[in-house]
Amino acid sequence: MARPTKERDPSQPEPTEAELLLLRVLWKNGPSSVRQVWEETGSKGSYTTVLKQFQVMHEKGLLARDDSAKIHVFSAAVPEQKVKRSLLGRLMTQMFEGSAAQLALGALSTRKVSAEERAEIRKLLDELDRKDGNA
Template structure:
């Protein structure tokens, strides 16, 4: 899988949420929160199509784009790459760094603890 750029990941997140969309629909969502031009959105989505990150239905005047990978697979791939390159392969270092940067709420800590308990009790 090609590693998406920050801009590509932003578009993928919208496509995962919307399931499919035209360039105009994606651009309108992006423009609601940041300064961006329609032609920039179009160009990024064309590049994503060339990279195989999205497929394009060209039957109508407005092309409709769909992601080729799901969110979980993309997140797993990016996380493996991050752990490998930035944390020397250590999941523990990643988790310790992430928790040290934030102030997790009691509910978040309880969720993390429950997840760790689930991991611990998983059959090998």
């Protein structure tokens, strides 16, 4: 079976691991200053490193900046779910030959799955069956 290929959409930049760390803070806390995010990340690295990362992320379209006040406030310009779907899609294509089943089985085999997580998975599968008319 040929490996499915998916061209990356340049209008949807994929964040690096370091950028994801900063985006997670913004998704969790909402619009924030560089200092607030730097402090939230446990002051890892220097303040100026976070500032530079924010500038790069803004140029890439990952962040929006409100510079109407003295202190610039940044917010995520991309929704968390959109980024997760994009990264999962790339992982599924690159590592699991496009198979959602293999991705799910791989994820579920890496650690113990709680009863609550299993219930969520069953609920999702039931919803998918209903949408497909299989239930």
